[in-house]
Amino acid sequence: MALVLTEEQAMIRDAADGFFRDAAPPAAFRKLRDAKDATGFDRDLWRQMAEQGFAGVLVPEAHGGAGLGFVAAGLIQEAVGRNLTLSPLLSTAILAASALVAGGTEEQRAQYLPQIASGERLFALAADEQARHAPHAIATTAEASGNGFKLNGCKTFVLDGHVADTLIVAARTDDGITLFLVDAKAPGVATERTIMVDQRNAAEVTLTDVQVDGADVLGGVGGGAALLDRILDAGRACLAAELLGVSQQSFDTTIDYLKQREQFGQKIGSFQALQHRAAHLFCEVELARSATLRALQALDAGEDRAPMFVSLAKAKAGDVAKLASNEGVQMHGGIGMTDDYDIGFYMKRARAAGETFGDAGFHGDRLARLMGY
């Protein structure tokens, strides 16, 4: 497959760019932050995103979605990254939709997928239990109980956990890891929102004797590890796209600044010390773009090597976003450290999104293992 966007994808990119620039620019992010908004995002914006087909980007048309695939989802996430848009896109439209498409029963898909596409139900993936991403290190237990299971354990870094209607919980059963769809309001579920450096929603979720039905198993008992990897890979590839947007916007903003700011009687962009760093950064952003597009295409094509491309993209895009935003702050000088300027927001988001579902170290290790070393 050629590493270029199809005409349809180029239209989706233009539509997403225009939508988020108008409806959810960095100024909107700042406003929500300053208001200490309890929801953490704008529900009206989420409704509009559903109308645009963004919420249903991965939901098949048969279930009321747009069925556009991962490249399209990545393009939307890239626009989100450029604009720092707050929304449940990742947790609901990407992670939960991928989970249900890949692992849901006919009944589960019919029930939940249309609600994802319409934006009416929010999901959260409750997988991580450690501060450093280690998705298979799960201590939460699911013991057989009645005609279902009883869940006990603690989950951390549950994105959008405090607003979710339904949690996707990874727990240990006798024969491995199993995923469960859990009503967030079920007795025994306690959710505590944590405020993070990038203002994204995350929560600590404690499960105490939470009773779930056998019909709420997602992807078969004991079959959760492989499914969890697929869900995470969908999220990682789209996070790589968001990180690409963060990089590109940091880079563009910084280049503009280099062309405006004067010191020593000349534009600082004329100084070779800055020019070479900017030119190097340009190359790095292009590399992140290539790796990200390839990963998204690999997911769309269902390639066996998709996990390798995903880890490549997440590692590279994460490192580049850190570099681009760090260099952005440095090249802005003093004002780059001020809250008035947006560049600091990008540095915070690069750090958080880079950490989410594995940083460059995690994915470098995974890539090396997949390649046999």
Next chain:
Amino acid sequence: MSDTLDAFRIETRAWLEANCPAEMRTPVARDSDVCWGGRNAKLSGPQRAWLDAMGAKGWTVPEWPAAYGGGGLSKDEAKVLASEMRRLGARSPLSSFGIWMLGPALLKYGSEAQKLEHLPKIARGEIRWCQGYSEPGAGSDLASLRTSAVLDGDEYVVNGQKVWTSYADKADWIFCLVRTHPDAPKHLGISFLLFDMASPGVTTSPIRLISGASPFCQTFFDDVRVPAANLMGEAGKGWDIAKYLLTHEREMIGAMDFSAGGRDSVSQIAARTIGLDGEVLGDPILRTDIVRHEIDAWAFGLTMERVKDQAKAGQGVGALSSMLKYYGTELNKQRQELLMSVGGSDSLQWEGDDGDQSRSWLRSRANSIEGGTSEINLNIIAKRVLQLPGA
């Protein structure tokens, strides 16, 4: 895939099977395995047979027009040919600065007579070219070159000195930047001349490098008489041609070790040399360095692919040759540093076959100097792509 392309593949496969000698289906192991052609080429029987067969079909330059000795293939057909050659493990029949550098410039700027005279001989490997660009006082500041060419009747008289002329001692002809207008601003006084290295007054002297090899020469011109008809393009407009040619040179150098395809990755070599401890490389610190390198190398390879695909789709990406040159050569140096570490004391050997690694390492250090240093290419990206102001 279309039926005609399918038919072309079948035909090509059969022709390659029939015409590629068995000896030419093994990996290139030493310098003498690379065929450079030229009047004085010392080729083995199979090398000669392979070059002649491919040259006769124009498949040494698949996409050049047939009228100039090329294969006249479309981009898609050329891709098929390349993939069929890979399938067979076939070596490139001809390595040539004529193909990589001069050819594209001749096609764009050469007169019809010049194209007809030179391109077919390049395609068949009959004439080996060298590049007369750098001078002792004109390295990164190439446009300050001083080799002079003065018109005398219908001949130019060339005097001056070039340096870092790759394989000048083995080349038949030179494409050479000369100053024809000494009073014009430095970029506007340069012309592009083609002439025979056997002309009276041309002498070469190899330069011994830190790798022990001498691929580069000093080249001296002492009243060399060159027919005025050998001027390519207009007098005084040689800098445009020089820059155009450099973009091809940079793409070539940047891509050199990534287009090869079949070459082992650092991790494969490390796994063989160092061995695994369970599922992971026995040296965990080196493993981290290697995976960081391979992430970049892989992302770079994908970027080269994307650039090609975008060009095919008519989406130009400006000054990319500088990006490919800069990043590709820095990666290759990093690869060689890692291979030195992987080999440990073995890679410090200097003589015999074991000495190859240390010499490759030393050779690679030139990658980010030749054809425009990394710093010059960063300058170009800053100015042409990012449009940052001049100092």
